[in-house]
Amino acid sequence: MADTVGVGIIGAGSIANMTHIPGYKGLSEKVRLIAVADVLGERADEVAAEHKIPMAFDDYNRLLELEEIDIVSVCTPPVAHMAATIAALEAGKHVLCEKPMAMNAAEAQLMIDAAEESGCKLAIGFQSRFSDSAVALKRLIDGGELGDVYYGRAVYNRRRGIPSWGMFYSREQNGGGPLIDVGVHVLDLALWLMGSPKPVSVLGSAYRKFGNRDDVFNRFGPWNHTDYDVEDFTTAMIRLEGGATLNLECSWALNIEEDLQSVVLCGDEGGAQLHPLKVFKDDGKMLIDWDPQGLADTNYIEMHARSLANFVDAVINDGDPLVRPEHGLHVAQIVDAIYRSSETGQLAEI
Ligand SMILES: NC(=O)c1ccc[n+]([C@@H]2O[C@H](COP(=O)([O-])OP(=O)(O)OC[C@H]3O[C@@H](n4cnc5c(N)ncnc54)[C@H](O)[C@@H]3O)[C@@H](O)[C@H]2O)c1
The missing domain is CATH 3.40.50.720 (NAD(P)-binding Rossmann-like Domain)
Known part of the structure; x- marks a missing residue:
């Protein structure tokens, strides 16, 4: 090339x-x-x-x-x-x-x-995946600082943030609601940090409590509440190959104090959370919190720019892009399984 x-x-x-x-x-x-x-x-x-x-x-x-x-x-x-x-x-x-x-x-x-x-x-x-703090946490996890990471929590909750533009609340155009729109970002990030294990099974629930109402405040203004046919909140427990568990919450509308985007990972040698990055350790005699300094608060535009640069370099140098298509498939399998589980009320195998 x-x-x-x-x-x-x-x-x-x-x-x-x-x-x-x-x-x-x-x-x-x-x-x-x-x-x-x-x-x-x-x-x-x-x-x-x-x-x-x-x-x-x-x-x-x-x-x-x-x-x-x-x-x-x-x-x-x-x-x-x-x-x-x-x-x-x-x-x-x-x-x-x-x-x-x-x-x-x-x-x-x-x-x-x-x-x-x-x-x-x-x-x-x-x-x-391309923010400074996500890259730093990946380095710490791959270096063994958290030990065996057996639990994760991925959250992308908006208190009131139903997209009022585009076609984001049309199942026909998007395949689902906040789960497939914003939940996929934290799902992918958590799975990548956990070493990209395959998903095994899911117990999930999806709710539509606000989407069809016309009496609800929305910070993005009015939307067409009669056309809205997706969920507005999803929660799920996801079992991963190797035995780890990932819990997910995502919403466009939920009665909580404030919006929250976070990924928490817990291992047997330490834990960590993103946005901002903090690490929680123990030296046998006391608990120790690390508050890493010097990481830029990478903005949205810059993360995209890095993602594009990574792909261009992979093409020019015939390497692998960081976000492999199999990882997109794992996320899609989880999304499908959450909707399936929510409909049946049963555990959905993948
Ligand atoms: N990575 C992120 O953070 C992020 C943020 C926003 C949107 N997105 C994703 O980007 C995609 C587009 O979202 P958007 O907000 O730009 O939507 P948009 O509606 O603003 O733009 C989509 C464009 O695609 C065009 N289009 C539709 N069907 C087409 C076709 N068959 N051939 C050519 N053009 C076609 C539409 O006319 C429209 O101009 C979605 O998958 C969305 O989830 C990603």
């Missing part, structure tokens, strides 16, 4: 404009932005003009015909992730697909099969 790559963007909405396009522009010594495609052709034209991207299409298949494109970012709603990703892989492009990987695990598996068949790389946009 040459030391520069051509990039195309499929889906020219919020995430493409906020993070992917600026992120690739920041890698201009390695990346040439070649084309953008969106079913809304005018949107593709406007975005191309604004960012000086040479070509715009209303059909991504035309973008995929361009030989000078090596990498494609799939930034459509989840309902289109699988088709766009597989088409791109079959066209010989490496793909960075936004989270969630797909609508469900069956789709995610087909994407992995297509990547293997094509010999091209596939990664998923789980940028939370």
